[in-house]
Amino acid sequence: MNKAARPKPAGLWISKTVVRVLLLLWTLIVLYPVFWTFITSLKNNQQVMLGKPWDFPSVMHFENYANVWSRAHFGSYFMNSILVTAGSTILSLALASTTAYILARYSFKGRGVLYFIYIASMMIPTTLGLIPLFFLLNDMHLSNSLLGLTLVYSVGTIGILPLGIFFLVGFYKTLPKELEEAATIDGSSLSGIFLRIMLPLSSPGMITVGIMNALTVWNEYIMATVLINDPMKYTIPVGIAVMQGEMQYRTEWGPLFAGLSISMIPVIVMYVIYQRQITGGLTAGALKG
Amino acid sequence: MIKLNNKPKAGYAARRRLFIAGFLLPTFILFSIFTIYPLLRGLYLSFFDWSGGSETMNFIGFGNYKDLLDDEVIPGAIKNDYFLVFWKVILIMLFATFFAVSLTRLKLKEYGLYRVIFFFPNIISVSVIGVLWSFIYNPHLGFLNSFLSLFTQKSVDTNWLGDSHLAMWSLLPPSVWAGIGFYMLLIIASILGIPSSLYEAASMDGAGQWKQFTKITLPLIWEQFKTSIIHIVITTLNGSFIIVKLMTDGGPDNHTQVLGYYLYQMGFKQFHLSYGATIGVLILILSIITTLILQRLLRRDTIEM
Amino acid sequence: MNMKLRKKATGGMALLLVLMSLAGCGGGAKETTTQPTPETKSTAQTDTDKPKEETKDTQGSDPKVTGDFEIQYFVGGYGDSWWKEMLGEFQKKYPDVKIKESAGSQINDQMKPRWIQGNPPDLVYIDGAGSNETQMVKDDQLMDISEWVKQAKNVDGEALTAPLIAPPQDYGGGKNYTIPLVFGSWGTFYDESLFKEKGWDVPKDWDSFLAVSEKIKAAGINPYIHTGKYPYYIVGGLLNSGFVSENGDNPQILKDQEANKEGSFKNDAVAKTLKKVVEMRDKGFFDNASFGITHTDSQMLFLQHKDAMIPNGLWVENEMKKDVPQGFKFGFIPSVMQKPGGKVVAIPYTSNIAIAKKAKNPDAAKAFIEFIFTKKEAVRWAELTGALMNVKADLDSSGASDVVKTAMKYFNDPATIVAPVFKLNADLEQTENDATIALLQKTITPEEWMDRMEKAAAKSR
Secondary structure, X not given: OOOOOOOOHHXXXXXXXXXXXXXXXXXXXXXXXXXXXXXHHOOOHHHHHOOOOOOOOOOXXXXXXXXXXXXXXXXXXXXXXXXXXXXXXXXXXXXXXXXXXXXXXOOXXXXXXXXXXXXXXXXXXXXXXXXXXXXXXXXXXXXXXXXXXHHHHHHOOXXXXXXXXXXXXXXXHHOOOHHHXXXXXXXXXXXXXXXXXXXXXXXXXHHHHHHHHHHHHHHOOHHHHHHOOOHHHOOHHHHHHHHHHHHHOOOOHHHHHHHHHHHHHHHHHHHHHHHHHHHHHHHHHHOOO | OOOOOOOOOOOHHHHHHHHHHHXXXXXHHHHHHHHHHHHHHHHHHOOEEOOOOOOOOEEOOOHHHHHHHHOOHHHHHHHHHHHHHHHHHHHHHXXXXXXXXXXXXXXXXXXXXXXXXXXXXXXXXHHHHHHHHHHHHOOOOOHHHHHHHOOOOOOOOOOOOOOOOOHHXXXXXXHHHHHHXXXXXXXXXXXXXXXXXXXXXXXXXXXXXXXXXXXXXHHHHHHHHHHHHHHHXXXXXXXXXXXXXXXXXXXOOOOOOOHHHHHHHHHHHOOOHHHHHHHHHHHHHHHHHHHHHHHHHOOOOOOOO | OHHHHHHHHHHHHHHHXXXXXXXXHHHHHHHHOOOOOOOOHHHOOXXXXXXXXXXXXXXXXXXXXXXXXXXXXXXXXXXXXXXHHHHHHHHHHOOOEEEEEEEEOOHHHXXXXXXXXXXXXXXXXXXXXXXXXXXXXXXXOEOOOXXXXXXXXXXXXXXXXXXXXXXXXXOOOOOOOEEEEEEEEEEXXXXXXXXXXXOOOOOOOHHHHHHHHHHHHHOOOEEEOOXXXXXXXXXXXXXXXXXXXXXXXXXXXXXXXXXXXXXXXXXXXXXXXXXXXXXXXXXXXXXXXXXXXXXXXXXXXXXXXXXXXXXXXXXXXXXXHHHOXXXXXXXXXXXXXXXXXXXXXXXXXXXXXXXXXXXXXXXXXXXXXXXXXXXXXXXXXXXXXXXXXXXOOOOOOOOOOHHHHHXXXXXXXXXXXXXXXXXXXXXXXXHHHHHHHHHHOOOOOHHHHHHHHHHHHHHHO
């Protein structure tokens, strides 16, 4: 506790209380919809139709979970989402960090233009690239494949590469040059300097960019819908949207919400376990960026 | 820049060039294939009349661009895009800053817990958010009306997504709900980067929390603030498509139409793929102009102390 | 430093491994799409597989139908049990053919890239969101079957077209590309039991419709709900029949609209119909919840007696069958906008089946068409889906639903005007949907509705 010079302790107490109430309110707004998803997932249609969305289900319909589990392939959705997210996050980081390092530290002809191209490309609408990318993957025999999707995510029009470059250029610029200069004098090679000095130093920034990009890819929907059409290769967002579509024709609210819950549970578990790394990682890198 | 004149080895310049090329080229080649090529291809398409299904395309020059000017849906869609941009920036930044400042400056014990909870919506898939909020808004089954009915005599049956005046406003809460946590973290990070001695000195001088905020916090986090705003603007112009697709399909009668969804509707549902590409070009131009204007507007001396 | 380097190296290895495993998935994928990939064991249950009895029963096989045969079908209100059964029997008859099903509620979006890239399935059942046979013909994706369909015989030895209710659509110059597989009617649905219980008269014409709506409203129930997110329900179930009635019972107006003819959307008949819709609106007969909700949500509210009437198609009974409350009895009236004593107008719809122009196995596709277009399978369709297949069959003894039988009676009644099958192009349909919602929300006038449509039609010409 900071005891230094607090002018109006009473005033501070009041404002703290007001703030606490507001924070609690927002907590409720954030968590209730999720909680409601779980409640609704245990209801059957009659219970949903009662028009009392607040109520707990009188009879728990756990079979909704079995029902939706047997129809959708959540196991593979998860595996696919994890593979694609990990693959494209790592690949785009590798590609962004090398370019960002050069752009931040070396002067050469065309540097400004190159930087501008990358930054401007953040503004390309994802959907504009959709059809051309589809044909491109097809020509490369990568359509309907997770590798193709990973490449599109890493370097395609969803813009995570330029975001990484933009962010990391800023980050490298904040790093002191003395270490590199010393290493140069020691006779380290140029790539050695990058690998052994700059990369470790920039890891907070890399983690931040990595998390930001992983979130984008994890949630990406439209590219995955168009580029993947084998149900066994769906990612989670596509699986959910397809499930919603199918439930629409059968009016199965309980199973639909059970599906939403299933898709959230592992994410919540992972998040609870790694929350410090995730939220901490985002703040650590942004601190300098 | 590193000037390494104290390295008189022969061929250094060549090695340096090789190193630069080796680091830049792989990225640039892949980027050209997967971003620049599709972009050019999209531009190229916009000069043709192509349904997206047939094997032949007809060159029509600027025909699609002329249609764009005559299209009565476009102005409304642009308006809606900027409606979302404007309100998302205001609301997200307001909430995110408020939370970030409260959590850091008031030194609450629960800081860690709130940080985790508030970021939570960001890890939920957008499709889940879209489906979930459609049900929250459902006039008869959702809990929003049911909640409001607790305070009214007559039960509330507002049709949030179906009413032409309310629908656009109704798209805001899910977008804001899902966006705050991320920007809150970014702002928290920059606040934590401010040396605490500055605040202590200000306190000594009798500056209250508000004064500390305007005189210390805001100027020092301004860079981060600016980046966040621009990021919200770009992702909204580019990504509001999804929430519209999942919740309203642009309806009722285009009252929630945004350019991104209109591109999708024209290109994929009404079989005018090349016209969709033209809308994509419009989105690109608008995004660039908006960002440039914003850069100018937000330019401000970073530190005023 | 060394440690760091090693870390980097292992990082690189991990990346490589991820990429390799991805490549593995990608590569393996190409050829395994026929069967669910075995490697993903965590999701053993698959429901969209092929029939299991592949090698049973080899008698009566026709040697000419072999090879891969891919069928794309949309799964919506009719479910997929009929398709599963047909494909199963087809497989038995032709054990050498290797069937691949591409089916589901999102199949139109999912298969779209395959069509664009010239690698379509052999046979396609065109239905559901994202499908439009007019566009497919325009895009030259479907096979010209004009000659074949004239001489083809079904497996019972009957001429293929002989028992059809609606003939294959003429796409100009006597060209046929599609065969209607499903035939049905739009109309207004209500709960017979509820009407009986409350003593409401089933509307026979516009006046009695208004009268009973007034009564229903007085009883505290919304008279009429529609599917605001998909406005073609109210267009099909209410507006189109009105256009025909007001056009002196001449359904040509619909064909004119389909052909984008000038003035087909702005005329007396349309104006009078819209005036009636406005009258309903201003009397507060529409449930405000209609806007923005999907078909199943609106149908649920209808089943719960929150609303008394709903415009819909014949599939609705089957679509909702597991949620129908005890005692609920579907009633069906094809049209409500006719003058007292005027003729009932039935607006039919069809969903078509077609062979892809680039089909790799058109013989199998043709064999399958010949296999399913029989009276026997039409009865199965009625039993399994509760709807009508486009084949004249005796349904009275079958398990088809009462609504379907009622509809059949209307079709056979000489006093009913059965409009021809028609379908607006995607642009006009979208404009009509938007304009109709705007009219119902009072943001435009009937005059503006007509102007919007005329403008869209002019653009499509």
